[in-house]
Amino acid sequence: MRELLQLLTACIGALGFALLYNTRGINVLFAAVGGLLGWAAFLGAGVLWGPNDYIGGFAASVMLTVYAECMARIRKTPVTVFLVCGAIPLVPGAALYRAMKYLTAGNIQMFREQSAYALLFAASMSAGIMVTTIIFRLCWSFIAKDAKEKRRRI
Amino acid sequence: MPGLTRQEAERYLYYAMEIGEAMLLCGAEVGRVEDSIRRICIAYGARRVDVFTITSSIVTTVYGEEFLSCTQTRRVSSMKNDLSRLNALNCLSREICEKKLSAEEIASRLEAIQSTPGYPFPVQAALYAVVSAAFCIFFGGSWEDMLVSAAIGVCLKFVESFLQKGSSNPLLIALLCAATGGLLSNLAVSAGFGNSSDSISIGNIMLLIPGMAFTNSIRDIFSKDMITGLVRFVEAVVLAIAVALGFTFANFL
Structure with missing residues (x-):
C-alpha cells in the first residue's frame, strides 16, 4: 500500500515539477512517467537485492536515464526535459531536512548519520545517471547507422 | 559560396550568441550551448569557431577567409529554468543549421520564443x-x-x-x-x-x-x-x- 502510494506521489511530484519548469504538451506526461519508472526501479531493487537504499538510488537513476535518453530520441527533445523532472523524487530532501534539524538541535550523532545518508544517496543517484549516460551514448553511436543521426544533438 | 563580409559575420554571430545565451538562461547544459553556437556559425560559413562558456559568461571567436576574425562576449547574469523554451531554442538552432534562415527570420523566431508566457x-x-x-x-x-x-x-x-x-x-x-x-x-x-x-x-x-x-x-x-x-x-x-x-x-x- 505504502509502495503504491509512493509510486503515485512520485509520478504526481514529477508532473508538478515538469509544469513548474514550464514544460508544454504531451512531454509533461512523459516526464511524469519518468518519475514513476525511477521509483519503481528503486522499489524493484529493494525486492531483488534487499533493502539497500543506495543500490536502489543507483538502480532508479539507471532506469530513469535509459528512459530519458530513449524518450529524447523519440520526441526529439533535450534529455534534460525528461531527466530532470524524473530525478526530483530521487533528491534526498527528507534526509537533508532531518540532518539540519539534528544539527540545530545539537544532536551531532544523528546529524552525521542523516547527512551521510543524504550525501551517499545523492552520490549513488549521480553515479547511476553518469554511468548510464556514457554507456548509452557509446551504444547509440554503434547503433545509429546514419552519420547525421549520430551527430544529432540530443 | 562566397565568404561572409565582416558585417554579415558580426550579425550572424550576434544571433548565434543570442540563442546560446537564451539557452543558458533556461537551464541548458554548457555542452549544449557551446555545441549550438558552434554549429550555427559553421553552417553560415565560418572556417573555425572557438566557444567558451561557463555559467556566467559566453565568449565566441569565429574565423573566416574574408572577415578574418570576429569575437563577441556575453555576461549571463540570471537563470530561470524553462524547459519548453529550451526545447524551442533547440529546434530553432537545428532548423537554422539545416535551412540557413536569414537574419531577419532568426530575429522574428527568437522574438516569438522569448515572448511565450509561462503558466499564470x-x-x-x-x-x-x-x-x-x-x-x-x-x-x-x-x-x-x-x-x-x-x-x-x-x-x-x-x-x-x-x-x-x-x-x-x-x-x-x-x-x-x-x-x-x-x-x-x-x-x-x-x-x-x-x-x-x-x-x-x-x-x-x-x-x-x-x-x-x-x-x-x-x-x-x-x-x-x-x-x-x-x-x-x-x-x-x-x-x-x-x-x-x-x-x-x-x-x-
Whole structure:
C-alpha cells in the first residue's frame, strides 16, 4: 500500500515539477512517467537485492536515464526535459531536512548519520545517471547507422 | 559560396550568441550551448569557431577567409529554468543549421520564443500545493499533514513572488521562504492542524531544493565542463543547505 502510494506521489511530484519548469504538451506526461519508472526501479531493487537504499538510488537513476535518453530520441527533445523532472523524487530532501534539524538541535550523532545518508544517496543517484549516460551514448553511436543521426544533438 | 563580409559575420554571430545565451538562461547544459553556437556559425560559413562558456559568461571567436576574425562576449547574469523554451531554442538552432534562415527570420523566431508566457500565477500556486502534498505523502506523512503542507505550499508561492520583486539574490529568497515555511508548519501544528511539523516541512522543502541545478551540474562535470559543473554543484549544495537550515530555523523560536 505504502509502495503504491509512493509510486503515485512520485509520478504526481514529477508532473508538478515538469509544469513548474514550464514544460508544454504531451512531454509533461512523459516526464511524469519518468518519475514513476525511477521509483519503481528503486522499489524493484529493494525486492531483488534487499533493502539497500543506495543500490536502489543507483538502480532508479539507471532506469530513469535509459528512459530519458530513449524518450529524447523519440520526441526529439533535450534529455534534460525528461531527466530532470524524473530525478526530483530521487533528491534526498527528507534526509537533508532531518540532518539540519539534528544539527540545530545539537544532536551531532544523528546529524552525521542523516547527512551521510543524504550525501551517499545523492552520490549513488549521480553515479547511476553518469554511468548510464556514457554507456548509452557509446551504444547509440554503434547503433545509429546514419552519420547525421549520430551527430544529432540530443 | 562566397565568404561572409565582416558585417554579415558580426550579425550572424550576434544571433548565434543570442540563442546560446537564451539557452543558458533556461537551464541548458554548457555542452549544449557551446555545441549550438558552434554549429550555427559553421553552417553560415565560418572556417573555425572557438566557444567558451561557463555559467556566467559566453565568449565566441569565429574565423573566416574574408572577415578574418570576429569575437563577441556575453555576461549571463540570471537563470530561470524553462524547459519548453529550451526545447524551442533547440529546434530553432537545428532548423537554422539545416535551412540557413536569414537574419531577419532568426530575429522574428527568437522574438516569438522569448515572448511565450509561462503558466499564470494561480496555476503555479496550485502546482506548489500539488507538489508539496505529493512529497509529503511520498516521505510518509499523514493525510492531515498533506493538506497542511499543500496550504503552506500556496503561501510559499506568494512569499516567493513577493520576495522576488524586492531581491534578486536566490540564496536570500530561498532562505526566507524556507524560514517562513518552517514557521508556518510549527504554527499549524501548535494550532492543532496536522500531526508532525517535520512531515509537513519535508513536503515543502522539495519545492525549494534545486533539483534541476544538481542534476545538470553532474551532467556538466562528466561532460568535461568542470568549471561550470563545479560552480553549479556548489551553488546547488549551498542553496540546499540554506533551505534545510531555513526550515529548521523555526525550531529555535
